[in-house]
Amino acid sequence: xxxxxxxxxxxxxxxxxxxxxNCSYKTSINNLQWYRQNSGRGLVHLILIRSNEREKHSGRLxxxxxTSKKSSSLLITASRAADTASxxxxxxxxxxATNKLIFGTGTLLAVQP
Amino acid sequence: xxxxxxSPKYLFRKExxxxxxxxxxxxxxxxxxxxxxxxxxxxxxxxxxxxxNDFQKGDIAEGxxxxxEKKESFPLTVTSAQKNPTAFYxxxxxxxxxxxxxxxxxxxxxxxx
Numbered sequence: 001x002x003x004x005x006x007x008x009x010x011x012x013x014x015x016x017x018x019x020x021x022n023c024s025y026k027t028s029i030n031n032l033q034w035y036r037q038n039s040g041r042g043l044v045h046l047i048l049i050r051s052n053e054r055e056k057h058s059g060r061l062x063x064x065x066x067t068s069k070k071s072s073s074l075l076i077t078a079s080r081a082a083d084t085a086s087x088x089x090x091x092x093x094x095x096x097a098t099n100k101l102i103f104g105t106g107t108l109l110a111v112q113p
Numbered sequence: 114x115x116x117x118x119x120s121p122k123y124l125f126r127k128e129x130x131x132x133x134x135x136x137x138x139x140x141x142x143x144x145x146x147x148x149x150x151x152x153x154x155x156x157x158x159x160x161x162x163x164x165x166n167d168f169q170k171g172d173i174a175e176g177x178x179x180x181x182e183k184k185e186s187f188p189l190t191v192t193s194a195q196k197n198p199t200a201f202y203x204x205x206x207x208x209x210x211x212x213x214x215x216x217x218x219x220x221x222x223x224x225x226x
Binding site: 029030031033036040041042044045048088092099100101102103104105106 | 129152154163171207212213214220
């Protein structure tokens with residue numbers, strides 16, 4: 001069953017603007033991850049935030065996590081046309097000892113040059 | 114270069130035929146996964162394996178079968194029992210720890226007519 005739900009489903013911005021995507025999930029987690037997928041390609045891991053962390057940065061990416069609201073956000077600053085892709089959050093849910101990631105439905109980001 | 118390779122990139126089959134999708138990794142990962150992606154949806158887990166000669170069903174295993182005879186290889190067979198086989202199939206590998214990031218192949222797009 002799907003655990004993560006991204007919002008918005010699609011986002012179109014101009015180059016240089018910031019892009020914010022949100023993810024909500026349903027059960028307790030150990031960590032939450034964000035992935036990027038270019039059209040017709042596999043997913044690429046971007047960043048992982050643990051349940052005891054509130055914010056994490058990696059280059060132009062900033063991720064926040066609010067476990068009380070079961071939500072996360074991904075901020076891409078100073079966007080570029082090359083950032084055009086789909087972005088997915090993934091949680092480890094209640095998979096016990098196994099690594100079963102559950103992916104959301106994704107946000108399609110279009111950055112206009 | 115270490116990575117995960119899926120072949121072929123595109124596959125066409127007639128209804129009623131079984132088809133096998135290849136997935137090979139040289140990342141020395143113990144865990145491997147098969148996901149299915151349909152338009153506008155996230156990834157759904159078909160099967161996963163944490164060790165050679167062992168695998169478990171995911172959320173949508175019906176109509177699919179796998180084998181894990183070697184650490185590097187995790188082929189997926191889409192059988193004629195799968196009612197809607199046309200989809201984008203993604204293979205991934207990773208460490209076995211809960212919530213470990215996954216490395217994805219570039220997918221196989223299967224079209225069944």
